[in-house]
Amino acid sequence: xxxxxxxxxxxxxxxxxxxxxxxxxxxxxxxxxxxxxxxxxxxxxxxxxxxxxxxxxxxxxxxxxxxxxxxxxxxxxxxxxxxxxxxxxxxxxxxxxxxxxxxxxxxxxxxxxxxxxxxxxxxxxxxxxxxxxxxxxxxxxxxxxxxxxxxxxxxxxxxxxxxxxxxxxxxxxxxxxxxxxxxxxxxxxxxxxxxxxxxxxxxxxxxxxxxxxxxxx
Amino acid sequence: xxxxxxxxxxxxxxxxxxxxxxxxxxxxxxxxxxxxxxxxxxxxxxxxxxxxxxxxxxxxxxxxxxxxxxxxxxxxxxxxxxxxxxxxxxxxxxxxxxxxxxxxxxxxxxxxxxxxxxxxxxxxxxxxxxxxxxxxxxxxxxxxxxxxxxxxxxxxxxxxxxxxxxxxxxxxxxxxxxxxxxxxxxxxxxxxxxxxxxxxxxxxxxxxxxxxxxxxxx
Numbered sequence: 159x160x161x162x163x164x165x166x167x168x169x170x171x172x173x174x175x176x177x178x179x180x181x182x183x184x185x186x187x188x189x190x191x192x193x194x195x196x197x198x199x200x201x202x203x204x205x206x207x208x209x210x211x212x213x214x215x216x217x218x219x220x221x222x223x224x225x226x227x228x229x230x231x232x233x234x235x236x237x238x239x240x241x242x243x244x245x246x247x248x249x250x251x252x253x254x255x256x257x258x259x260x261x262x263x264x265x266x267x268x269x270x271x272x273x274x275x276x277x278x279x280x281x282x283x284x285x286x287x288x289x290x291x292x293x294x295x296x297x298x299x300x301x302x303x304x305x306x307x308x309x310x311x312x313x314x315x316x317x318x319x320x321x322x323x324x325x326x327x328x329x330x331x332x333x334x335x336x337x338x339x340x341x342x343x344x345x346x347x348x349x350x351x352x353x354x355x356x357x358x359x360x361x362x363x364x365x366x367x368x369x370x371x372x373x374x375x
Numbered sequence: 376x377x378x379x380x381x382x383x384x385x386x387x388x389x390x391x392x393x394x395x396x397x398x399x400x401x402x403x404x405x406x407x408x409x410x411x412x413x414x415x416x417x418x419x420x421x422x423x424x425x426x427x428x429x430x431x432x433x434x435x436x437x438x439x440x441x442x443x444x445x446x447x448x449x450x451x452x453x454x455x456x457x458x459x460x461x462x463x464x465x466x467x468x469x470x471x472x473x474x475x476x477x478x479x480x481x482x483x484x485x486x487x488x489x490x491x492x493x494x495x496x497x498x499x500x501x502x503x504x505x506x507x508x509x510x511x512x513x514x515x516x517x518x519x520x521x522x523x524x525x526x527x528x529x530x531x532x533x534x535x536x537x538x539x540x541x542x543x544x545x546x547x548x549x550x551x552x553x554x555x556x557x558x559x560x561x562x563x564x565x566x567x568x569x570x571x572x573x574x575x576x577x578x579x580x581x582x583x584x585x586x587x588x589x590x591x592x593x
Contacts, residue, residue: 167582170554174554204532205535207480207486209445209539215443216441218439218443225461227428
């Protein structure tokens with residue numbers, strides 16, 4: 159049962175295309191398993207459709223249709239196999255990842271502290287986005303911390319809790335700098351999350367602070 | 376009754392239409408201002424089913440100028456907007472078979488194609504980019520769709536249009552501005568003279584109000 163969802167504003171930004179790539183992929187993982195958010199995004203996309211439908215049209219160049227048809231003719235005539243897509247390296251990290259991540263590169267688990275490992279997620283079209291998988295052993299308490307900017311953490315496996323509640327598989331924690339917390343992973347098993355931060359500057363939040371030295375911040 | 380309700384009454388008469396069998400495009404090519412969501416869906420299906428160029432031409436006439444205007448409002452120059460609008464229409468042709476009229480109205484689907492084309496363009500130009508193609512609902516192939524499912528999806532699009540029309544003008548304005556990203560929130564705050572925190576909560580309020588209206592319309 160999913161209890162924690164992205165905010166409406168985040169879903170709105172996802173739908174209009176203004177959410178950054180890193181947070182977008184984390185939200186996409188959540189949406190892939192959350193019918194409610196999927197339908198909400200459908201509505202916000204329909205806002206886009208509606209604005210498109212009702213906008214005052216602006217004339218396109220004369221002959222635009224002919225040009226597009228000419229390209230179509232060329233394409234249809236030479237229908238061949240598309241260039242094979244460059245595959246990013248994927249380490250076997252011992253967990254079945256959501257399909258949404260199929261095109262992403264996955265790094266091997268790396269140790270960053272007692273009971274905490276991380277793996278870098280590389281987006282197919284944007285290798286500068288800060289996205290990572292985190293694996294924390296059962297019962298571990300993470301240092302108390304706040305956030306700089308919005309941080310998105312989606313639970314893939316296991317659960318953690320803090321003063322705000324319990325976050326289990328399918329839950330997405332959207333934490334901003336108002337949040338100060340000390341998450342504790344539950345006793346009955348490790349917790350694996352995918353996380354991203356807004357912006358490309360500093361990683362100082364939930365898990366980010368642990369990882370920042372690795373990014374040379 | 377608003378214009379949207381009107382569409383559906385008028386369209387019920389031709390619901391039995393099978394896009395694979397008829398040369399529909401020639402019959403509906405009339406006033407480009409009056410392309411109803413259901414007509415647009417049928418045209419897209421005709422493009423998918425039999426590469427119907429006449430149907431595509433109707434869609435092009437209606438959507439290309441709107442895409443150009445839409446992309447310009449999203450911050451592109453006229454020539455880039457023109458380019459991306461044409462690119463989007465090319466993708467509409469290529470991806471037509473992925474259009475699932477049970478899931479989204481034609482305008483909504485074409486909007487998502489344009490959104491992704493715009494992101495790709497910004498990325499290629501080395502500017503900030505957003506959504507990744509990894510999760511692209513428009514890429515999911517579809518099963519055969521009943522006329523009824525098609526109406527439901529087209530109605531959803533209509534319901535959202537109606538809901539936006541029912542928003543108080545100020546909230547509709549904030550919603551549009553933030554949707555187009557034509558101004559960042561701080562710019563909205565600056566030009567409207569409202570503190571940023573207030574703008575944020577107004578976006579939140581506008582989304583909440585939209586939600587309420589949508590729930591009432593269901």
